[in-house]
Amino acid sequence: MTGVGSGFGRLLAEQLLARGDRVAGTVRRPDAVADLRAAHGDAFSVHRLDLTDTGRIRGVVVDAAAALGRLDVVVSNAGYGLFGAAEELNDAQVTHQLDTNLLGSIQLVRAALPHLRAAGGGRVLQLSSSAGQTAWPGSSLYNATKWGIEGFCEAVAAEVAPFGIGVTIVEPGAARTGFGATGLRVAEPLDAYDSSPAAYVHGFRDGGLPGVIGDPARMAAAMIASVDQSPAPLRLVLGSDSWAAVTASLEARLEQVRGQRATAGATDG
Known part of the structure; x- marks a missing residue:
């Protein structure tokens, strides 16, 4: 499981360890989980990993499998949100968001699949978001990573089903995980966008996400x-806000294309 130092990763690790499961988790700072390591000993192995260092991912997965004896469930959780109008983001921010949320997650799943096949099956849980099915001004890059990983996982699910491997894309709404304090970054604003719908994300700098209703412990339990x-x-x-946003987005997309059946067919040869 990636990103066990905070947020959903930390909650998942706590709940799994409390019920007697063994967990191998990755963190960028091992001291963030020193208390869990002390409390659970060999049941919890900790591996240092930054997902942007894709060259290390396969080695860490091998080490985690060795520590546990086998892999049954792989949770791709680590990531963060980058917000701001597309033009407000700098190139380094764009690259880091894609490297972390999309490329890092893809490489983690790819690295884990041989171990799950060798075990005769298993499960992949990919943390996405309601932002993997919806799109809002001010979150274009975050949307890009979540829509991208959802497309990847949906295809992979069909590829690995014959091996007994299941893939689940988790789409939580806003939850009180501390995401606003530690997992959210906002671009420097451009005056030109002050009247743009994207400008609302600048308020995230002051207090994180507003109106958060999701209970992260309940969400973690549902994932497990x-x-x-x-x-x-x-x-x-997960979350009534996620359900409302996802269904509204899907219905709007269907409405947009249903009326094009005749014109779409007109291009057939």
């Missing part, structure tokens, strides 16, 4: 429970 579902749910929507 989904592992026992058979077949694996391709998507797991």
